[in-house]
Amino acid sequence: MNGHCRVCNAEISPFMSFGRMPIANGFLRPEEAEGEYFFELAPAFCAGCGMFQLMEQPRPEKMFHEQYAFFSSTSRYMQRHFESFAQSVINGVLAQRDDPFVVELGSNDGIMLRHFHEQSIRHLGVEPSANVAEVARKQGISTISAFFDRKLADDITAKHGGADAILAANVMCHIPDLPGVAAGVQRLLKPDGVFVFEDPYLGDMITKTSYDQIYDEHVFIFSATSVRHAFAPFGLELVDVMPQVTHGGSMRYVLAPNGSRPISKKVHEQLGKETALGLDRPETYLRFKANCEKSRSTLMQTLESLRTRGKRVVGYGATSKSTTVINYCGITPAHVEFISDTTPIKQGRLSPGAHIPVRPYDEFVARYPDYAVLFAWNHAAEIREKENAFVAAGGRWIVYVPEVAIVS
Numbered sequence: 001m002n003g004h005c006r007v008c009n010a011e012i013s014p015f016m017s018f019g020r021m022p023i024a025n026g027f028l029r030p031e032e033a034e035g036e037y038f039f040e041l042a043p044a045f046c047a048g049c050g051m052f053q054l055m056e057q058p059r060p061e062k063m064f065h066e067q068y069a070f071f072s073s074t075s076r077y078m079q080r081h082f083e084s085f086a087q088s089v090i091n092g093v094l095a096q097r098d099d100p101f102v103v104e105l106g107s108n109d110g111i112m113l114r115h116f117h118e119q120s121i122r123h124l125g126v127e128p129s130a131n132v133a134e135v136a137r138k139q140g141i142s143t144i145s146a147f148f149d150r151k152l153a154d155d156i157t158a159k160h161g162g163a164d165a166i167l168a169a170n171v172m173c174h175i176p177d178l179p180g181v182a183a184g185v186q187r188l189l190k191p192d193g194v195f196v197f198e199d200p201y202l203g204d205m206i207t208k209t210s211y212d213q214i215y216d217e218h219v220f221i222f223s224a225t226s227v228r229h230a231f232a233p234f235g236l237e238l239v240d241v242m243p244q245v246t247h248g249g250s251m252r253y254v255l256a257p258n259g260s261r262p263i264s265k266k267v268h269e270q271l272g273k274e275t276a277l278g279l280d281r282p283e284t285y286l287r288f289k290a291n292c293e294k295s296r297s298t299l300m301q302t303l304e305s306l307r308t309r310g311k312r313v314v315g316y317g318a319t320s321k322s323t324t325v326i327n328y329c330g331i332t333p334a335h336v337e338f339i340s341d342t343t344p345i346k347q348g349r350l351s352p353g354a355h356i357p358v359r360p361y362d363e364f365v366a367r368y369p370d371y372a373v374l375f376a377w378n379h380a381a382e383i384r385e386k387e388n389a390f391v392a393a394g395g396r397w398i399v400y401v402p403e404v405a406i407v408s
């Protein structure tokens with residue numbers, strides 16, 4: 001399965017395969033279990049530009065089901081995160097500017113733009129998912145339903161003028177045509193404007209062996225090195241980086257037209273760290289592959305042993321990320337009785353691929369299992385605090401990031 005880098009067009013080939021994989025967020029009604037769609041989940045590293053990417057991605061119509069539309073604002077934790085993201089832009093780049101204009105790519109239900117709206121700052125959200133965009137518009141947040149590209153960038157510039165800031169959170173890593181978006185950003189941004197985006201960070205994924213970041217929707221996992229290369233052809237340079245704890249380890253990148261801003265020393269430090277970590281070398285990814293295999297065999301030994309001893313094990317959190325872990329490791333309903341989740345739309349459905357039932361959270365609480373696999377590990381601190389009673393009743397957590405372990 002050879003192909004070309006989505007960014008620099010160099011020839012690349014996958015360094016591993018996670019096997020046949022279903023759509024990560026494709027939770028099924030029982031009657032849909034037959035004829036499920038699968039594709040090969042195989043990541044590649046481009047030695048030319050340093051970009052970590054998927055070789056194959058399912059067609060968009062397979063991936064985005066309207067009924068699974070994800071509303072960002074359902075998480076209070078993410079609400080606080082985006083409030084602080086917005087404030088840092090308002091108090092930073094926008095301070096002292098006369099009538100600034102902010103554009104957000106993939107603005108979802110307005111979780112971030114509402115803070116600009118509240119301060120009467122001119123803004124525009126670009127959100128392809130129509131029903132999600134409608135939720136934002138109902139709150140008075142200017143939003144258009146469209147995909148961002150060169151043409152749309154020109155239309156927005158003609159109507160509103162250039163942007164002082166373009167923002168994106170957990171969006172850029174989903175867009176296969178990264179050069180197309182970069183070209184749009186170049187056209188829409190004012191000469192003294194900034195493009196600020198954040199996504200799951202490759203350095204965290206490699207050091208934590210958190211391979212569950214790899215699923216159909218994440219076509220790229222970025223590093224400072226690869227971001228720098230990807231935007232250079234569009235006259236944009238990386239001027240700042242800010243590590244974030246969200247999504248199990250993310251990075252916020254600040255880009256600006258060449259020479260328009262000083263480059264923070266944090267950028268040089270981060271690039272140095274990435275070289276030290278070997279993110280620019282193919283052998284790092286072979287080691288990552290070996291670490292994934294080791295994680296898989298340890299997790300399965302643990303689950304097999306609990307099954308043989310007749311212990312009750314359930315999953316906690318029917319996340320997209322868990323789809324890669326469950327299917328790559330070969331976890332079945334014989335290992336995990338059900339997955340508890342608070343999202344009503346997922347309850348009564350089956351997990352993609354392995355068809356583990358998803359049940360309401362109440363069933364977890366009504367009869368605590370002996371063990372719970374913490375699929376939503378990126379919210380571990382919040383969850384373990386909330387579930388004190390589970391541990392007090394003798395329950396134990398099974399975690400697999402950064403290593404497989406049983407913890408209380």
Ligand SMILES: [Zn+2]
Nearest residue numbers: 005008046049
């Ligand atoms: Zn490349």
